[in-house]
Amino acid sequence: MISTVIYLITLILISISWQGFTRDYIAYQLSGSTLEVTTSDGKVEINALNQSAFEVHYQPFGFKQLPSFAIDNASTLNKKDNRNLTVVDSAKALTLSSKTLVAIINKSPFSIRYTKPNGEYIAAEELGLFTQKPQAVMPKVTVKTDENTLAVDNEVIEVADLNAAPPIEFTLGFRFKLQPQEKILGGGQRVLGMDRRGHKMPLYNRAHYGYEAHSNQMYYGLSAIMSSNKYIIVFDNSANGELDIGHDEADILQFSAIGGRTSYLIIAGDSYPKLIENLVDVTGKQPLPPRWSLGNIASRFGYHSEQEARAVVQKYHDEDFPLDAIVFDLYWFGPDIKGHMGNLNWDKKAFPTPVDMIKDFKAKGVNTIMITEPFILTSSSQWQSAVENSALMKNAQGQPEKFDFYFGNTGLVDVFDENSQDWFWQYYQNLAEQGVAGWWGDLGEPEVHPANGLHNFAGGKITGDEVHNAYGHKWAEMVFKRLQKFQPETRPFILMRSGFIGSQRYGMVPWTGDVSRSWGGFKPQVELALQMSVLGLSYIHSDLGGFAGDGPIDKELYIRWLQYGVFQPVYRPHAQENAKPEPIFHDTETKDILREYVKLRYQLMPYIYSLSIENGLTGMPIMRPMFFEDETKLSLIDEKDNYFYGNALLVTPVTEQGARSVEVNLPTGVWFNFWNDKRYSGNQKVTIAAPLDQTPVLVRGGAFIPMVEAVQSTKDYNTKNLILHYYADASVKSSSAMMYNDDGKDPNSLANGDYETLTFNAEQQGNNLSFNLQQAGDFSGMPASRKLSVMIHNFESTPVKIKVNNKAIKLVANQQQFTDHAIAAWYDSHTKQLQIKAEWNKTVNITIN
Structure with missing residues (x-):
């Protein structure tokens, strides 16, 4: 193909045959949760992170190793005494066993196979760690045909095409066998279809502005896969790389990188939810976000002045749209898009009283979210301070690495360096002291990252290409940990569009980037969300309505996208200014439709917030x-x-x-x-x-959906008056569900058990339907009792007798009588809905005959 020939001409042809060698087994030692195997080219450590997850760390002589980014060390260290590992040594193999995962280490040739304790196959290395040395092969340039073309190995190409980028020289990687029937998810943000088998994808986080129905490289790649055979492999390597899922070789999974940590995690589970739980058990569970962050968020690119922002918040109230937060994009620190990035302070001409503005918004239940970027322009007010404090990525001469990109000439904050973090953090602390409640880290791939620029990390210098994919991860860690220390009573809310496996443990809330404002941009949003969610990043969401495009958004598309948003983790319309992303600026029909959807989001808050708590406890995706x-x-x-x-x-x-x-x-x-x-x-x-x-939204027969009345913001949220919807059907003999609740603010509520559970149980036998509702647990501010309204859907006929806690209640004739009674029941024969009102103190038993 022409592209292949181009590469032959521009540099040399790099042979893709891996460096051949034999890795010989020598000895082993088991110490605690780690098996150390000595081989002829170094050592291999298998560390049992839990009973279902092993870290496999090849450490060949002469290879620089970086710390793990994927593993949540704080979590795994607490479990190391409970592994109960055993090793069986035979002439041909070592067998390392935990309670649920077995590693069979073949001594010659050295490779590792994974099974369940009963011998059931899970996965196997095809080669284990490989390394390669580039082999130069000069192309055969036979004829120069004219000024514009060359003949190379008898193929004619255009000279203009010789500017194509050279291939990346991968120096290490891993190879695994794939089974014929396996389907493979993975790679993170891509628009390729759910089954990623047969695709080869770059592992280099990169913006894809205005993407639509296909993308092989986006903002947040993940060096991990999930198999239909119920295992996950995480390649714990942050370097510029590539993931080949049966593309070049149909039955081979291959990870390649230019360098970096030579380790992977293998995780098994008996079901997909359990597999995800085992993953987040070792990479970290998502901390609960503040409940306000699940409400409606006003956002655009961007609000130019304090006056404009105040007017927007007021219009949300005037138009009867609930609102919980407002985002300040670029213009809070400068009047223009270019030239001001890195100021990191309010533009006082446009925002003369920001502290008062933030305070006034907070009084209305509206929280303030600020955008920051890791780029400090040479034209910004903080450039000299960044240079003097050695806060920026360096070049080989030890000077700040300067480069040009869209917003101006710039340097890049070295988030890997503690001293650089100290400098960067002062600006966050200043804003937090002013009352800012949420943080948006933008362009954090980073959007431009000099490959050979140097970061100061782990006691040495590392290149941008070695840690590119972990830049957003370290940035989120910095913000999260320092907010924890500075505001220990507050849950951080951190929007970022790029990171690594495990970034969820730092409260990262990612989104799907600058999607096209088009039907083509809308269509892949479910795929993008699901691919990220199954690998631990459950709060992935889209710019509702779409971001990138010319002119105003299509009305129908806008309505459909914001309807979908009710049923994704975060509700945040966002776009360029010409699209008017806020629903309050649209026509009457659009506002009337979407007002009810935004209110529905708030009505569903008991259900939505329960999903957040379930995710925080188990990693179960939303x-x-x-x-x-x-x-x-x-x-x-x-x-x-x-x-x-x-x-x-x-x-x-x-x-x-x-x-x-x-x-x-x-x-x-x-x-x-x-x-x-x-x-x-x-x-x-x-x-x-x-x-x-x-x-289109369907409800499962036998499902419980807890709801409340809509409020203007979650500042006014309460579950004292709870509406419990139940979808009855004769085919569903029994069902159950659980609602979780806490104060919505305490960052330690799950760890300390400061939350309540409301358990709903239903039993149906013939025409008899009964409910048992139980409350357990407590937290400060929890309702002492609740007024309960049970709405039973698909109830076929007028009930004869209804009892609540063994006391008969009155069946009234119409809705008005039902409204007038504190405890009563009413059956609507037209809708086939039965409503029951009762008091709930710890336990409620309802029987219907």
């Missing part, structure tokens, strides 16, 4: 792929257009222009239309109506 429903059906892995929002809701966004219905492959069971209670039998393809004011 958005869940269809293949969680039936783990034996591999074809479900390919489903990328619908998903579960928690366990109860099945969501199918409308991503086709003009569509007024969608087709859904229903899982087994009974399903109800969220908007009108229409019943569907499962295990078939059905068509769901989708008028412009309805995005």
Whole structure:
């Protein structure tokens, strides 16, 4: 192919045959949770991080090693006494066993295979660690045909194409065998389809401005895969690299990099949720975000002045749209897009009283989020300070590495260096003292990162290319840990668009970057969210409405995207100024539709917040792929257009222009239309109506959905008055669900057990339906009791007798009478809905005959 020939001409042809050598086994030693194997080219350590996860660290002579970025050392160190590892030594192999994972180390040739204790195969190295030395092969340039073309090995190419980038020279990697039937997710943010097998992708975080329905390289790549055989492999290497999932060789998974840490993690699990739980157990669980961050966030590129920002917040109130936060993009530190990045202080001409503004917003329940970038322009007010404090990435001569990019001539903050962090942090602390509540780290791939620039890290100098993919990770760690120390009673909220495996443990809330404001940009958002969620990054979300484009956004697209946003982890419309990303600036019909959706977000807050707590406890994703429903059906892995929002809701966004219905492959069971209670039998393809004011959402038969009345902001949120929806069906004999609740602010609520659980149980036998509702746990400010309204959907006939805690209650004739009574029941025969009001103190038992 022409591209291959170009590379031959521009440099040399790099042979892709790996350096051949024999790694010979010599001896082993087991110490605590670590097996150390001595080999002829160094040592191999297998560290049991938990019973289902091993870190395998090859340490050949002469290779520089960096600390792990993926492993949450604080978590794994506390578990090391509970491994109960055993080693069996035979003539041909060492067998290392934990309770649930076995590593069989073949002595010659040296390789490792992984099984369950019963011998069931999990995965196996094909080569283990490989290294290579480039081998020069000069191209055969035979003829110069004219001024514009060359003939190379008898192929004619254009001279203009000779500027193509040379291939990356990978120096190390790992190779694993793939089984014929396996489907593979992984690689993080890509638009390639759910099954990534057959693809080769760069591992170099890079912005893809205005992407649509295909992208092989984006803002947040992950050097990890999840197999349908229920294992995860994490390549714990931050360097510029490549992930080949059966592309060059159909049955080989290959990770390659220019250098970096030569280790990987292998994690097993008996189910997909358990597999994810085992992953976050060693890479870190997501701390709970503040509850306000799950509300509506006003954001655009950007608010030019304090007057404009105040007017926007007021308009949200005037238009009756709930609001919990406002984001300040570039203009808070300068009047223009270019030339001011790195000022890191308010532009007092445009924002004369920022502290008063923040305070006034807070009084309305609106929190302030500030954007920062890691670039300090030479034209910024902080350039000299950054130079004097040695806060920037250096060149080979020890001077700040300066370079040009879109926003101006700049240096890059060295977030790997503690002293540089000290300098950077002072600006965050100043803003935090002013009342800023949330943080947005932008351009943190970083968007431009000199490959040979030097960072000061781990006692030495490392190049940008060696740690590129961990830059956002270290930045988030810096902000998170220092906020923890400075504001120990506050939960950090940290928006960032790039990081590494395990960045979730630093409270990172990633988004999918500068997506096109188009139907093509909207369509892959579910795929992007699911791919990130199954590898631990559950708060991934999109700029609702789309970011990049010319002119205003299409009305229908805007409505559909913001409808979808209710059912993703974070609700944040965001776009360029010409698109008017806030719903309050749209026409009356759009506002009327979306006002109800934003309010629905707040009504669903008990359900949504429970998903956050469940994620914090177990790592269970908030958005869940269809293949969680039936783990034996591999074809479900390919489903990328619908998903579960928690366990109860099945969501199918409308991503086709003009569509007024969608087709859904229903899982087994009974399903109800969220908007009108229409019943569907499962295990078939059905068509769901989708008028412009309805995005298709189905509710699982037997599901409980706790809700409250909408509020203006979560400052006013309370569950004293709880509305519990139950979707009854004769086919569902019993069901249960759990709601979690805490004060929404305490960063230690889960660790200290300062939260409550509300357990909902239902039993149906014939025409008799009963509920047992239990409350357990406590926290400061918890409701002493609750007014409970149970809404039973699909109740077929007027009940004869209703008892609450063994006391009969009155069945009233109409809704007005129901409203007038504190404890009562009312059956609406038209909607087939039965409503029951009761008091809830610890336990409620309801029986309906």
